[in-house]
Amino acid sequence: MNPSSTTPRGTAVVQAGERQFSLAEARRLGRQAVAEAGLSARLWDLRDAWRCRLYRPDGSAPHNAMGNGKGPSDAAQVGALFEALEHCHSSATRLAADHLVLRSPDDLRDGPLADALTGLRQTPGTRLACRTHLSLTGSPPLDVPVFLQCPDYPGRTALRRQAGDTCDYTSATRYSTNSGTAIGATRAEALVHALAEAIERDALSLLVAATFLTAAPPPLRVIDPATLPPDLADLHRYAERRLAAPVHLIDMTTDLEVPAYCAHTPDHQGRPLHGTGASLSSAHAAHRALSELLQSAVLSDHLRATPRDLSHLRRYPRLLAAAGADFTPHLPDTGTTDFTPTTAPTTPRQHAEHLTARLTRHGHTPYARTLHTATNGVTTLSVIVPGLDRFFTVTYGNAVLPGPRARRLLTR
Numbered sequence: 001m002n003p004s005s006t007t008p009r010g011t012a013v014v015q016a017g018e019r020q021f022s023l024a025e026a027r028r029l030g031r032q033a034v035a036e037a038g039l040s041a042r043l044w045d046l047r048d049a050w051r052c053r054l055y056r057p058d059g060s061a062p063h064n065a066m067g068n069g070k071g072p073s074d075a076a077q078v079g080a081l082f083e084a085l086e087h088c089h090s091s092a093t094r095l096a097a098d099h100l101v102l103r104s105p106d107d108l109r110d111g112p113l114a115d116a117l118t119g120l121r122q123t124p125g126t127r128l129a130c131r132t133h134l135s136l137t138g139s140p141p142l143d144v145p146v147f148l149q150c151p152d153y154p155g156r157t158a159l160r161r162q163a164g165d166t167c168d169y170t171s172a173t174r175y176s177t178n179s180g181t182a183i184g185a186t187r188a189e190a191l192v193h194a195l196a197e198a199i200e201r202d203a204l205s206l207l208v209a210a211t212f213l214t215a216a217p218p219p220l221r222v223i224d225p226a227t228l229p230p231d232l233a234d235l236h237r238y239a240e241r242r243l244a245a246p247v248h249l250i251d252m253t254t255d256l257e258v259p260a261y262c263a264h265t266p267d268h269q270g271r272p273l274h275g276t277g278a279s280l281s282s283a284h285a286a287h288r289a290l291s292e293l294l295q296s297a298v299l300s301d302h303l304r305a306t307p308r309d310l311s312h313l314r315r316y317p318r319l320l321a322a323a324g325a326d327f328t329p330h331l332p333d334t335g336t337t338d339f340t341p342t343t344a345p346t347t348p349r350q351h352a353e354h355l356t357a358r359l360t361r362h363g364h365t366p367y368a369r370t371l372h373t374a375t376n377g378v379t380t381l382s383v384i385v386p387g388l389d390r391f392f393t394v395t396y397g398n399a400v401l402p403g404p405r406a407r408r409l410l411t412r
Contacts, residue, residue: 016279016280016281016283016284016344017281017344017345017346017347017348017350017351018189018192018193018196018279018281018284018344018348018351019185019189019348020184020185020186020188020189020347020348021185023074023075023078025185026078026082026185027074027077027078027081029185029374029376029377029378030078030081030082030085030185030378031081032374032375032376032378033085033374033376033378034054034081034085036374036375036376037054037085037088037089037374038056038057039054039055039056039062039065039088040054040055040057041053041054041055041081041084042054042055043077043080043081045073046298046299046302047298048070048071048076048242048294048295048297048298049068049069049070049071049076049080049294049295049298049299049302050068050069050073050076050077050079050080051066051067051068051069051080051302052066052067052068052069052077052080052081052083052084053065053066053067053084054066054084054085054088062088062091062093063091063092063093063152064087064088064091064093064152065084065085065087065088065091066084066087067079067080067081067082067083067084067085067086067087068080068083068295068299069081069082069083069295070291070292070294070295071291082183082184082378083183085183085378085380086181086182086183086380087178089183089371089372089380090149090150090178090181090371090380090382091150091152092146092150092152092153092155092156092159093152093156094371094372095146095150095153095156095159096159097159097162097163097164099131100129100130100131100146100163100165101129101130101131101132101143102127102128102129102130102163102164102165103127103128103130103143103145104126104127104128105117105120105122105126105128105167106122108128108130108143108145111142112142112365112386112387113142113144113145113148113384113386115403115404116145116148116175116386116390116403117145117172118172118175118400118401119171119172119173119174119175120167120168120169120171120172121167121168121170121171121172123166123168125166126166126167126168127164127165127166127167128145128146128147128165128166128167129145129146129153129160129163129164129165129167130143130144130145130146131143131144131146131149131369131382132144132369133367133368133369133382133383133384134367134368134369135365135366135367136191136352136356136365136366136367136368137356137360137365137366139365141367142367142384142386144367144369144382144384147167147169147172147173147176148175148176148177148384149176149177149178149180149181149382149384150176150178151173151176151177151178153176154169154172154173154176174393174398174399174400175390175393175398175400177201177390177393178382179197179198179201179390179392180194180197180198180201180382180383180384180385181194181371181380181381181382181383182194182197182380182381182382182383183378183379183380184348184378184379185377185378186348186377186378186379187370187373187377187379187381188347188348188349188351188352189348189379190379190380190381191348191352191368191381191383192348192351192352192355194368194381194382194383195352195355195356195359195366195383195385196258196278196279196355197278197383198366198383198384198385198388199254199256199258199260199278199355199359199385199388200260200276200277200278200285201276201388201389201390201392202254202256202385202388202389202390202392202405203252203253203254203256203258203260203262203276203278204252204260204262204276204392204395205389205390205391205392205402205403205405205406206252206254206389206391206405206406206409207250207252207262208322208325208391208392208394208395209322209389209391209402209406209407209409209410210406210409211322211327211330212318212321212322212325213318213322213402213406213409213410214409214410217330219330219332220248220250220327220330220331220332221250221251221252221337222248222249222250222251222331222332222336222337223249223250223251223261223286223336223337223338223339224336224337224338224339225237225249227338227339228249228286228339229283229339229341231283231287232283232286232287232290232339235287235290235291236249236290239263239265239290239293239294242294242297243265243268243293243294243297245265245266245267245268246265246266247263247264247265247290247293248263248264248265248327248331249261249262249263249264249286249289249290250262250263250264250327251337252276255362256358256359256362256364257358257362258278258279258280258285258355258358259278259279259280259281259282259285259286259342260276260277260278260285261276261277261278261282261285261286261288261289262274262275262276262289262327263275263276263277263286263289263290263292263293264293264327264328265293265297266326266327266328268297268300269300269301270307271307271324271326272324272325272326272327272328273293273296273297273300274293274296274325274327274395275288275289275290275291275292275293275294275295275296276288276289276292277289277290277291277292279344280342280344280345280351280354280355281342281343281344282339282340282341282342283341283342284344286339308323308397309397310323310324310397312399313397313399316399319394319399322391322394322395323394323395323396323397323398325395359385363387364385364386364387364388365385365386366383366384366385367383367384367385367386368381368382368383369381369382387403387404387405388403388405389402389403389404389405389406390403391403391406
């Protein structure tokens with residue numbers, strides 16, 4: 001997740017208290033952190049999005065050191081730069097055996113991550129590598145399997161051998177995602193965006209499960225564009241013009257009471273696309289969703305994305321529908337929902353505290369681990385919130401089962 005958020009005309013919107021510094025200062029800090037890592041950045045303008053790749057002095061590129069930024073030029077460049085650095089520092093290539101602790105899967109199945117270990121084969125004596133995460137509420141630390149947050153880890157055979165990891169990840173890698181990994185100009189910034197992303201992906205998981213797995217899907221809550229604030233209304237109209245297609249902003253806020261939205265368009269280059277966002281500021285959450293939808297379309301065009309092969313899901317029609325995530329047939333025939341503005345804290349630290357308190361109030365303890373901190377404070381970290389749903393990875397084409405929160409929807 002990156003620090004970019006802007007209007008289509010190029011004027012940076014207020015970051016709803018989620019950012020510590022101005023765009024210019026964030027750019028300076030990001031470039032400092034890249035240079036400190038011994039790297040340089042190359043950026044490409046894709047119109048409504050930028051891409052960044054980091055390079056070593058010899059011209060080679062570190063594994064996965066690519067990032068994308070949304071919005072107009074200045075902010076998108078900063079976003080792409082930060083995301084490339086995040087991907088670089090969170091890659092399995094940055095891991096060392098002494099960063100890891102070994103645990104038995106059986107031990108972890110008695111803890112808060114039990115459901116997240118779906119797919120791991122139960123072999124006597126198996127040890128799997130974990131990283132210790134600290135609770136944001138003062139609870140005991142939590143050992144989190146690396147594969148859950150680091151998709152390229154299972155393929156690092158030499159590192160796994162050195163660490164003593166003997167786990168068979170063949171059936172488990174489809175549950176792996178770097179969701180909850182974030183970067184910020186400060187640790188508080190990174191925490192805010194990691195927590196918000198965990199909440200956002202949980203909301204998307206529940207939306208997809210409720211819409212495509214239940215026998216009688218609940219009606220979608222589609223926002224009436226006429227009720228959007230002026231800047232969001234402008235962005236919504238811009239998105240529809242840019243995509244030459246209708247854009248529906250779906251309210252997917254859950255019982256966690258953190259505003260979350262999914263911006264959906266039914267047909268871009270032959271398939272539906274969506275973008276998502278969550279924030280204590282409903283305006284900022286909606287802005288992120290619309291901006292991410294635009295970015296998804298731009299990247300799809302730039303990369304000339306080929307249709308995904310979902311043939312492995314044909315035996316499971318509902319999972320196949322969930323993977324496609326085409327909400328169009330489920331849009332309400334009549335009636336929309338008014339947009340509801342919310343107030344938000346004014347600093348990243350307050351945002352992090354409010355998000356942590358809200359999660360805790362609903363029975364979910366967040367844990368965090370710092371992955372890298374530059375001398376100037378630019379921080380990459382990972383957050384995990386046991387109990388929040390990770391079913392959203394079905395939209396990547398993965399054959400995954402819904403988690404407990406999504407499964408509860410199926411019993412209603």
